Amino acid sequence: MATPSKVHLTVDDTGIVSFKPQTAEAAAKASELLQENHDKHHIFFNKDGFHNHIVHHLLSLYGLGAPADVIEQRYKENASYQRSPFQLDERVLEDLNNPENFKKYLNKEKYYIDFLTFWQNEFEKKGWENVLNEYVFAGDERADDLLGRFYGGFLHPIIHLGFGIEFHQPAIIAEALAQACCHDNWTGKFLLAVEKDSKSRSSASNKTLPELLDEIRANKKLSTAAQWSDANKIRDGIIARASEEMLSYTSQWIVTPETLEEKTAEMINNSIYFTAAAQHPPKQVKIDFYYMHYVNSSIFYPTFNAQSWLSIENKVRMLQWKGYLDLAMYASRRSPPLLLNEITDYEPVKPEAADWNGIFTRLFEFQDDGHAVKLGRAVRNGELICGKWAKGEGEWMKVKGGMWEKIGNMLIDSVEDSGAHWARSVGFEEAWKEYGDRKGKSQL
Structure with a gap:
């Protein structure tokens, strides 16, 4: 079962564009590799903010029916240049629970893992749909700020959110929220x-x-x-x-x-x-x-x-x-x-x-x-x-x-x-x- 911290695809989680039916082997391989990416890689592969596209790539391939060996090969090619996130800081994680303190960590990619953990915890307590309605779609100043960040970075955060929702993966939705928090908000x-x-x-x-x-x-x-x-x-x-x-x-x-x-x-x-x-x-x-x-x-x-x-x-x-x-x-x-x-x-x-x-x-x-x-x-x-x-x-x-x-x-x-x-x-x-x-x- 897919959870806020676990990626789990089934042969029915193939998105809205069909090409070839999927196999249990491909579902297992894609889940394994997306989990590895979730656990080991930053959402940006360098400090200049270039995006990690592994989620987009693998889910596109998987949704269209690519076999397990193709999914694995494409993953290996792009995992080679990813970097690890900074270590989780429990002090920062506690600080994120304070709305006023939350703001000071925005647009700082070093806090990606802290944001990711924060959103996973919120999902566990409230459900991802309720969290999105509270933090992104409430129409107040805080929500409008975060919604605006989803439209930044040439739309990468909203693309990531879309993949998470389309393929029914709360862990990827949490990644999308953390990614949005690491973007600025001029957009x-x-x-x-x-x-x-x-x-x-x-x-x-x-x-x-x-x-x-x-x-x-x-x-x-x-x-x-x-x-x-x-x-x-x-x-x-x-x-x-x-x-x-x-x-x-x-x-x-x-x-x-x-x-x-x-x-x-x-x-x-x-x-x-x-x-x-x-x-x-x-x-x-x-x-x-x-x-x-x-x-x-x-x-x-x-x-x-x-x-x-x-x-x-x-x-x-x-x-x-x-x-x-x-x-x-x-x-x-x-x-x-x-x-x-x-x-x-x-x-x-x-x-x-x-x-x-x-x-x-x-x-x-x-x-x-x-x-x-x-x-x-x-x-x-x-x-x-x-x-x-x-x-x-x-x-x-x-x-x-x-x-x-x-x-x-x-x-x-x-x-x-x-x-x-x-x-x-x-x-x-x-x-x-x-x-x-x-x-x-x-x-x-």
Whole structure:
């Protein structure tokens, strides 16, 4: 049985995207390795805050039906560079029980194990659902601060939370909470400001996310606000130089309890659209590394919506915040042109393995830290979720029909191709100097 300190997967804990059924052997191996990661590794593999992706990688593989030997091989490749957490400090652990003292340990990665133990203890006493409602979704200052931290770090904490909930693992939910505590909260402050501004405008807008992307691109002050030299292109570019312009667009995307399900599909479709269509012909097809995280996090919102313990108001709020960040992220990479024909006209490198079976089989064998298989699973989820709305084909549905598998092929072909696996900040001309022509022969 899965507990706040023990990872235990069953053959039924395979998530929301099916490919191949799982085996008891794979369930046991994945549980063993995730437990080892839980017990022995820090949530960051270095002091610069680079995330440990083992949970994301192994659960993506396991959910899609990867065999035990593949799961173990991918684990070994990425466990080699992880580091151990600092030792538990009983004095700190006691201090965390005081709300005023709790604050002074936030945004300090050295206290990861203390936070992890604190959340595990809280889960044991109250249940993880009640703890999340108390500490993250209560709507008070403390909860809003922690919720904001979940949206930091390119959404890694909320991705981690999503995996824990989707696969029914309280120990991984505890890891997610501890990870969020180790992040700063400038993202949350931005989102609260956007939320406040949106409410003050009392807008009756029914604009879709793709419409707003087009308007953002047309606004030259906003679409060029980020500079290549900015350390963080949302914080130091968009917020610092064009916050009013950004607010004017985010306030026009509105989610209500009545539109939650469709707006969830719209968000998923849109994140995949601006990530896949942001190409730079005649350079190699590559996926932007930063945009990719907004697809990889999109898969969890149907799971969040399905939670009976989470209020409809919080489900709406979580989705609204995701939409706000999607718009800001698009702008932060200088709002590149979105070329749908790059998707529709794409010719797979391996037409004999161009369906989802071929795509996932190749992703099982691809050696990285899990970003690629996460992205493939999230794109397939988009196809499944958006299929319900395909007949209406509203203006928000940019990705549809055969485009889903085309994007899957763009993904696996591009990471298997020459050069870096991912583009970095696709809207900046400078970022494309490292990528060659369509055949990868010229490094410009």
